[in-house]
Amino acid sequence: MSQYQWPYENEVGREEEVTADVLVLGGGIAGCYAAIAAARRGLSVALVEKGATIRSGAAGSGIDHWESACTNPCSKVTPKEIAEAYVDEQDHYSNGIAHYIECREGYDRLLDMESFGGKIRDTEDEFAGAEFRDDETKLMFAYDYANRFTLRVWGTTFKPALFHELKRLGVKIFDRTEATALLLSEEEGKKRGAGAVGMNVRTGKITVFRSRSTILTMSRPARIWLFHPDLPGLCEFRPPQSIGSGHAMGWRAGIEFTMMEKSVKGEFSASGRSFPPYAAGNNHNTWYAATMVDARGVEIPYVDRDGRELSAVSERYYPAKGQKFFLKGGVIDNPKYEYRGPETLDFEELMKRGYQLPFYADLSRMPEMERRVIWGMMVGEEGKTRIPVLQNYTERGFDPKLHMLQSYGSGWQSASFLPQERQLFGAPGGVMHDWDLRTNIEGIYAAGDQLFASDCCGFAAATGYYAGRKAAEYAKKAPLRDICRDDVKREKERLYAPLLREEGMDWRELNMAISKAMQNYCGEVKCRDLLLEGLSLLKSYREEAVPQICCRNPHELMRAHEVFDILDVSEMILHACLLRESSSEPLCFVRSDFPQTDPQEDRRFITLRQEGGEVVAGSVPLDYFGDLEEEYEKRNRDYIEEARVKYYGGDGKENE
Amino acid sequence: MMAEKREKYEKSGKNDRSGETASSDAVVFSVCPVPCSARPIVYDDSVCIGCGRCAEVCQVDVLVPSAGKGRHPLVMFPGECYYCGSCVMECPVPGAIRLVHPLMNQAKFVPVRSGKKT
Numbered sequence: 001m002s003q004y005q006w007p008y009e010n011e012v013g014r015e016e017e018v019t020a021d022v023l024v025l026g027g028g029i030a031g032c033y034a035a036i037a038a039a040r041r042g043l044s045v046a047l048v049e050k051g052a053t054i055r056s057g058a059a060g061s062g063i064d065h066w067e068s069a070c071t072n073p074c075s076k077v078t079p080k081e082i083a084e085a086y087v088d089e090q091d092h093y094s095n096g097i098a099h100y101i102e103c104r105e106g107y108d109r110l111l112d113m114e115s116f117g118g119k120i121r122d123t124e125d126e127f128a129g130a131e132f133r134d135d136e137t138k139l140m141f142a143y144d145y146a147n148r149f150t151l152r153v154w155g156t157t158f159k160p161a162l163f164h165e166l167k168r169l170g171v172k173i174f175d176r177t178e179a180t181a182l183l184l185s186e187e188e189g190k191k192r193g194a195g196a197v198g199m200n201v202r203t204g205k206i207t208v209f210r211s212r213s214t215i216l217t218m219s220r221p222a223r224i225w226l227f228h229p230d231l232p233g234l235c236e237f238r239p240p241q242s243i244g245s246g247h248a249m250g251w252r253a254g255i256e257f258t259m260m261e262k263s264v265k266g267e268f269s270a271s272g273r274s275f276p277p278y279a280a281g282n283n284h285n286t287w288y289a290a291t292m293v294d295a296r297g298v299e300i301p302y303v304d305r306d307g308r309e310l311s312a313v314s315e316r317y318y319p320a321k322g323q324k325f326f327l328k329g330g331v332i333d334n335p336k337y338e339y340r341g342p343e344t345l346d347f348e349e350l351m352k353r354g355y356q357l358p359f360y361a362d363l364s365r366m367p368e369m370e371r372r373v374i375w376g377m378m379v380g381e382e383g384k385t386r387i388p389v390l391q392n393y394t395e396r397g398f399d400p401k402l403h404m405l406q407s408y409g410s411g412w413q414s415a416s417f418l419p420q421e422r423q424l425f426g427a428p429g430g431v432m433h434d435w436d437l438r439t440n441i442e443g444i445y446a447a448g449d450q451l452f453a454s455d456c457c458g459f460a461a462a463t464g465y466y467a468g469r470k471a472a473e474y475a476k477k478a479p480l481r482d483i484c485r486d487d488v489k490r491e492k493e494r495l496y497a498p499l500l501r502e503e504g505m506d507w508r509e510l511n512m513a514i515s516k517a518m519q520n521y522c523g524e525v526k527c528r529d530l531l532l533e534g535l536s537l538l539k540s541y542r543e544e545a546v547p548q549i550c551c552r553n554p555h556e557l558m559r560a561h562e563v564f565d566i567l568d569v570s571e572m573i574l575h576a577c578l579l580r581e582s583s584s585e586p587l588c589f590v591r592s593d594f595p596q597t598d599p600q601e602d603r604r605f606i607t608l609r610q611e612g613g614e615v616v617a618g619s620v621p622l623d624y625f626g627d628l629e630e631e632y633e634k635r636n637r638d639y640i641e642e643a644r645v646k647y648y649g650g651d652g653k654e655n656e
Numbered sequence: 657m658m659a660e661k662r663e664k665y666e667k668s669g670k671n672d673r674s675g676e677t678a679s680s681d682a683v684v685f686s687v688c689p690v691p692c693s694a695r696p697i698v699y700d701d702s703v704c705i706g707c708g709r710c711a712e713v714c715q716v717d718v719l720v721p722s723a724g725k726g727r728h729p730l731v732m733f734p735g736e737c738y739y740c741g742s743c744v745m746e747c748p749v750p751g752a753i754r755l756v757h758p759l760m761n762q763a764k765f766v767p768v769r770s771g772k773k774t
């Protein structure tokens with residue numbers, strides 16, 4: 001294999017110090033909005049992003065719908081109604097605080113997006129007159145056309161718009177810089193956030209960030225159970241940069257987490273058992289509510305929650321008789337009767353009735369507007385679809401008026417995973433927080449997919465902005481704290497070690513070993529002995545494999561650091577699984593040694609953090625956030641007034 | 657194997673805070689395209705203007721600038737590609753860069769059928 005010259009500067013060993021009032025780690029949707037909120041309050045902000053902020057994060061290449069924009073002028077639901085429905089739907093293993101913020105402020109963030117140049121309305125009247133469009137505001141809706149709280153949006157425009165707004169506001173953006181560790185100050189036994197260490201993933205330069213407050217927005221863990229050494233970029237749903245560094249550095253720093261025992265059978269991993277998201281025939285999410293047919297071309301019936309077959313396509317978008325609204329979207333898989341919307345007949349029932357595999361999505365049978373909005377707008381604006389699906393399939397000859405697209409597997413995942421092939425998906429665990437989105441460590445906040453039971457883009461934008469506000473308020477009063485030079489030195493040594501080895505193990509070998517260990521010892525059915533066995537194996541990897549990892553350039557070094565973080569997160573997950581001594585349906589958690597399911601005494605958030613190398617467990621009641629509306633309003637009087645004037649024309653109506 | 661790299665690095669003084677002055681060859685980087693079963697990104701040399709924008713927007717850093725001026729970037733880490741399409745969306749010249757999913761991921765489509773229940 002021929003060698004190439006490394007195209008970037010070599011800055012190994014070089015160190016610079018940056019100070020800012022507010023430090024944001026992660027430049028996805030949540031991080032960008034957090035930085036904007038703090039910068040709007042006049043503070044200096046540094047944003048650290050491992051990739052390129054202009055297109056980074058889960059929403060980098062696009063999104064197609066924005067959930068729970070309950071305050072948009074066409075909405076027929078209140079933030080309280082929808083947030084409480086989410087909490088109830090998830091059996092209270094839900095992030096009520098964040099959902100309420102999403103429902104209450106999500107639409108404000110969309111109006112911000114529009115002011116930055118993002119497209120949120122059908123300004124070209126492409127869909128004029130469509131049932132899902134409000135012709136006055138030109139807003140377009142998905143799912144529940146009666147209640148109109150989920151919007152169809154042109155998400156390919158979003159990240160570039162945010163990026164340019166950050167620049168306009170003077171936010172200092174550190175692209176291609178991985179945050180690797182939190183820096184704490186300890187005064188009178190009390191830990192506080194003091195900043196973070198970062199490494200440039202092209203040059204190896206170290207940056208020491210000092211800040212008054214810090215916000216974690218580095219998304220959630222991945223590549224824990226699923227890994228493919230040949231196609232690592234395809235083995236998870238979210239981008240390969242996001243593997244849970246925020247969880248790992250938080251765990252090392254003593255931040256408290258919850259719900260980390262929850263994992264679900266894989267839903268998306270295009271390196272093996274499934275097709276790329278939205279790239280095969282299905283009727284969920286982007287493709288809701290596509291007409292599905294069986295192998296013969298016989299239409300598969302949609303039914304309402306009472307099993308009543310729906311005849312017109314239009315009926316798929318309305319609540320059932322006597323139902324106020326229905327829930328669909330990111331974390332809603334198999335909703336309770338109360339919130340269940342129209343869906344195709346159950347798979348087992350279809351088999352009984354003689355429907356034949358494979359199934360297909362057949363848009364040709366849909367009204368023109370519905371067909372065009374799915375194929376062309378939703379597939380096109382949704383992440384990872386414009387080029388590899390819309391453009392490529394069109395080039396291959398696909399025409400939604402003439403062709404039907406095959407489905408794979410038995411469900412909408414277009415996949416058939418094994419039970420031990422798991423993912424942190426569907427509102428998984430994350431950072432535990434209070435009403436300020438503050439962690440247990442003073443001065444450190446979190447938002448977006450970094451939070452426990454997180455969800456989608458509206459959630460990330462709204463919580464990001466909110467955390468940015470709260471972190472800014474804190475930073476106005478807090479001093480810059482001293483950082484410990486020894487901590488920096490130790491971190492530098494840890495970061496560079498693989499670069500200073502002459503030969504050794506590739507990062508992929510370790511990632512593969514961890515994933516196999518997690519499948520073996522932390523698969524679908526857990527028990528104490530297996531979990532302990534898993535911890536012991538990971539410990540041996542830490543002691544024997546980590547010191548062998550060898551890298552030839554900063555890019556490989558970044559991947560090696562990711563795997564070290566994956567190791568930390570895997571250990572946290574094993575500990576979390578050990579702490580819950582019962583099984584739980586909402587947490588998709590099965591213990592063969594504790595088969596009792598959801599006993600009353602265990603209906604609680606079990607929290608865990610690390611202190612002095614020991615795991616410290618805690619317990620928090622499920623509804624610790626109190627009455628969502630009341631508690632929110634108590635704490636956000638200033639913002640409520642500000643939003644009323646800025647976004648709602650002073651009278652609670654949208655300012656057009 | 658001697659720990660030559662580490663020795664050099666430590667001697668260079670680069671582990672100090674004031675390492676800015678040390679010479680940059682303590683650790684020499686090397687790289688070569690990592691073999692991969694798939695070929696996500698294909699360039700068309702005849703239209704690419706070598707502006708490098710595709711590499712600048714790739715959040716995964718799959719692409720790295722080529723040594724030759726005006727030439728397209730190199731697909732250095734093809735296996736890490738996330739198939740997001742951002743590079744293609746950014747390219748100012750139609751057809752200069754193509755993104756294609758591995759063969760196994762190209763879902764099948766067929767002409768519509770209007771079947772009857774049997």
Ligand SMILES: Cc1cc2nc3c(=O)[nH]c(=O)nc-3n(C[C@H](O)[C@H](O)[C@H](O)COP(=O)(O)OP(=O)(O)OC[C@H]3O[C@@H](n4cnc5c(N)ncnc54)[C@H](O)[C@@H]3O)c2cc1C
Nearest residue numbers: 026028029030050057058064179245383448449456457460
């Ligand atoms: C293909 C796809 C389609 C989706 N479609 C929709 C949709 O239509 N509607 C919807 O509501 N939701 C959708 N989602 C989900 C939604 O995009 C995410 O929930 C949301 O973007 C999360 O935002 P975030 O800021 O928390 O995380 P991200 O946007 O993922 O941002 C995390 C950022 O942190 C950076 N980072 C990670 N580690 C480090 C580190 N160590 N140092 C520095 N930076 C780091 C990453 O590079 C990344 O930019 C989709 C997700 C995907 C993957």
Ligand code: SF4
Nearest residue numbers: 714737738740741743
């Ligand atoms: S498709 Fe996305 S991940 Fe792949 S090279 Fe292009 S920008 Fe990078």
Ligand code: SF4
Nearest residue numbers: 704705707708710747
């Ligand atoms: S492929 Fe396009 S973006 Fe990339 S260097 Fe060539 S012209 Fe520029």
